[in-house]
Amino acid sequence: MxxxxxxxxxxxxxxxxxxxxxxxxxxxxxxxxxxxxxxxxxxxxxxxxxxxxxxxxxxxxxxxxxxxxxxxxxxxxxxxxxxxxxxxxxxxxxxxxxxxxxxxxxxxxxxxxxxxxxxxxxxxxxxxxxxxxxxxxxxxxxxxxxxxxxxxxxxxxxxxxxxxxxxxxxxxxxxxxxxxxxxxxxxxxxxxxxxxxxxxxxxxxxxxxxxxxxxxxxxxxxxxxxxxxxxxxxxxxxxxRIIPGAASETVKPQLIKSGVTALDEMFGGGQESGTTTLVIGQSGTGKSTMSSLYATAALKRGESVALFLFEERLETFFRRSEGLGMDLRQFHKDGQLIIRDFNPNEISPGEFGKIAQEVVTREKSRVVVIDSFTGYLNSLPHREKAVRDIQSLLKYLARSGVLTMLIVAQHGLLGQNVGIDVDVSFLGDTVLLLRISEHEGKLRRSITVVKKRHGPHDLDVRELLIESSGVTVVAYNPLPEA
CATH class of the missing domain: 3.40.50.300 (P-loop containing nucleotide triphosphate hydrolases)
Structure with a gap:
């Protein structure tokens, strides 16, 4: 037998x-x-x-x-x-x-x-x-x-x-x-x-x-x-269900850089491995661009990256990244960039957690992006349970030394409200807030590190510039009054 x-x-x-x-x-x-x-x-x-x-x-x-x-x-x-x-x-x-x-x-x-x-x-x-x-x-x-x-x-x-x-x-x-x-x-x-x-x-x-x-x-x-x-x-x-303690062992924290010096300085030199970053902002503020930035930097360092899409189509992701000078198609073809494009209505929290766990364990991914967490939760009937399930997954990824970036959408002109009716703020070791404002017919993006559990960080509000030449972060100077 x-x-x-x-x-x-x-x-x-x-x-x-x-x-x-x-x-x-x-x-x-x-x-x-x-x-x-x-x-x-x-x-x-x-x-x-x-x-x-x-x-x-x-x-x-x-x-x-x-x-x-x-x-x-x-x-x-x-x-x-x-x-x-x-x-x-x-x-x-x-x-x-x-x-x-x-x-x-x-x-x-x-x-x-x-x-x-x-x-x-x-x-x-x-x-x-x-x-x-x-x-x-x-x-x-x-x-x-x-x-x-x-x-x-x-x-x-x-x-x-x-x-x-x-x-x-x-x-x-x-x-x-x-x-x-x-x-x-x-x-x-x-x-x-x-x-x-x-x-x-x-x-x-x-x-x-x-x-x-x-x-x-x-x-x-x-x-x-x-x-x-x-x-x-x-x-x-x-x-x-994922048991966080099942991860092989806690990996010694390392600084993970974005490739944009001014942005890394806002985090006190970079983000730490084994942590979770909530990237919060309304539509058009650059949330997905931020995740692509860190993914590109990790790929160029020779590391594996896992990207889980719940809203954006794969081709849309590639074209948006290419418009900012980040060509990720070849990394995907080579298997260094693992992308899974999900229909949220056809996957359960348990199945998603298992897939993410297996990808990270098999490919030794150092950066994981979930884009967007809002779309994922909004497709589920029991969101509180889904939040508990994702918390177990995040703890597992943290023990594996992974930097996880959760994209969380806000709604409203100024983005005051998160687009889900459950509190997810406790999930993040770091919270990166992106906003957009209007002044005399011009839209301006701002970026702020609201929270960082480990180590010092910059509390200044800075301007985020997303252009065809790439992404830059500069001092935020209010436009003069008319």
Missing amino acids: DVVTRKKQSVVKTGIAGLDEILRGGLPSSNFYILQGAPGSGKTTAALQFLLAGVDAGERCLYVSLSQTAAELESIAISHGWSLKGIRVEELSASDAVNGASDQTIFQTTELRLDETRKAVEQAVEDHKPHRLVYDSLLEIRLITGDSPRFRRELLGFKSFLAQRQVVALLLDTQTNGSIERSGEEVEGIAHGVIRFDKSLEEYGGVRRRVEVSKMRGVPVADGYHDMAIREGEGVIIYP
């Missing part, structure tokens, strides 16, 4: 990398697990991944289905490019199981249906002697038994039967509106572990999916909800 040692306890991989990470390696072997979720939440897909992982490990795998046909399972597998070769599918029916005894009575009694269904399932296990078993689903057994005590006795008996044969069993439990509350009480004390898939449809955007390991005996799981998705060709993908 595909076994990983966890101290004295062995585990089996689930076939879902993110879930194995949450479980600290996998499911404890030779035990009985419940996978709960509403219809369409991804239970069957995850169950097939569990069995396919067993096939890859050379194990015998059995799928006992009371609710789906073999053809339906084959269709799900084909949609992801999988083959069910190596998985034995036993297609049963709680009503058909008693056909041989139907002449005893006109109506099939509950006890008869339950007994014959149990015998059919146990016979399938005896015949195929699987290492891994998927039982789909408990809803049919719950409907047959009709009451909780009888359902519990049935589960306890089946658990004992499987334990004697050292089978790792995953039992699917389809939750309907009426069964959600009571099903938890029925199985929590019986199963070794309970995994719940959650699916919700918000007012705007796609379906939001989450997973929770509500119980797992003897395993210090990463509790709480974790974002998940179902991707064609990949199946169920789970994105564990």
Whole structure:
């Protein structure tokens, strides 16, 4: 069997990398697990991944289905490019199981249906002697038994039967509106572990999916909800919440320069690695230009840079940068500049955090730009949770020695209001405020370092000049009165 040692306890991989990470390696072997979720939440897909992982490990795998046909399972597998070769599918029916005894009575009694269904399932296990078993689903057994005590006795008996044969069993439990509350009480004390898939449809955007390991005996799981998705060709993908302490080690701080001497002087010589800078300003003040400036300087130093776009199109980014004398296309082609262009409505906070974490870990990026954080948050239904998730990501990046620049938009003529209704100011170690003002028909940009947690910084308001020749920062001299 595909076994990983966890101290004295062995585990089996689930076939879902993110879930194995949450479980600290996998499911404890030779035990009985419940996978709960509403219809369409991804239970069957995850169950097939569990069995396919067993096939890859050379194990015998059995799928006992009371609710789906073999053809339906084959269709799900084909949609992801999988083959069910190596998985034995036993297609049963709680009503058909008693056909041989139907002449005893006109109506099939509950006890008869339950007994014959149990015998059919146990016979399938005896015949195929699987290492891994998927039982789909408990809803049919719950409907047959009709009451909780009888359902519990049935589960306890089946658990004992499987334990004697050292089978790792995953039992699917389809939750309907009426069964959600009571099903938890029925199985929590019986199963070794309970995994719940959650699916919700918000007012705007796609379906939001989450997973929770509500119980797992003897395993210090990463509790709480974790974002998940179902991707064609990949199946169920789970994105564990980021743990800041998982970063390799805290990197010694270094000064990161912009390439504009006057700007670096405002920060006391430069910005520090392992910090987060909020670049705040209304439209047209030069927020994205600031991030491009630091990205260009890092790239010219030979460092890797990651840029995550949530509003601006990739071609627009390149053209804007080229208009200021910053040609970044070749860096992108060479792989030194990693750019991900997201549709905010199609990505969850957990998925974004995982992507950012993997890019920084793999490419050793020294500068990360999120443009814009405002657009990202405005696309999410639960912004407070998204802010907490991004805080964990920022702490992870800080421990990795990354300078992260968050672009935050303001609205209004003078930009008094941040364009999101949650406070994000605490996220920044440094706050760079960009403003625009009008005097006698002329617009002027100003730049100020409002906050810098580490070391001295310049509190003066300076003028920011963005021209085709590049970016410069000069002393801000008010225009004379007419």
